[in-house]
Amino acid sequence: MTTRRYKYAEAAEALRVEERWLRRNIRQLPHxxxxxxxxxxxxxLERIDQMHHHEPTTGPLAVVAAPASGAHPMAxxxxLPSRGALRSA
Known part of the structure; x- marks a missing residue:
C-alpha cells in the first residue's frame, strides 16, 4: 500500500489553514x-494538528483541575536558594 502525499494546497485544505501559513511555518512543521x-x-498532517491542539485549563472540560479557590496558581x-548559600556548599 502506498502512502498518500499531499502538496501544499491539498495539505492546507485538509488542515483548514491558508496555504500561505503552511509555507511560512514549514521549518517548524513535519514534512x-x-x-x-x-x-x-x-x-x-496528524502531527501538525496535534502540535496546535489546546485543551481547556478551566471549566468542566479541563484536563488539569483548577487550583482551589483563593489559592495562587503558582503556589x-x-x-531558589540564595547565591550565598550556593557558594558556601
Whole structure:
C-alpha cells in the first residue's frame, strides 16, 4: 500500500489553514522534501494538528483541575536558594 502525499494546497485544505501559513511555518512543521518538492503524509498532517491542539485549563472540560479557590496558581513553586548559600556548599 502506498502512502498518500499531499502538496501544499491539498495539505492546507485538509488542515483548514491558508496555504500561505503552511509555507511560512514549514521549518517548524513535519514534512518531506525532495529537491524543491515539499509533501505531507497523513501522519505529518496528524502531527501538525496535534502540535496546535489546546485543551481547556478551566471549566468542566479541563484536563488539569483548577487550583482551589483563593489559592495562587503558582503556589506549588518554591524559590531558589540564595547565591550565598550556593557558594558556601
Amino acid at each position: 518531506s522534501k525532495k529537491g524543491r518538492a515539499v509533501t505531507f503524509t497523513d501522519a505529518d 506549588h513553586l518554591k524559590p
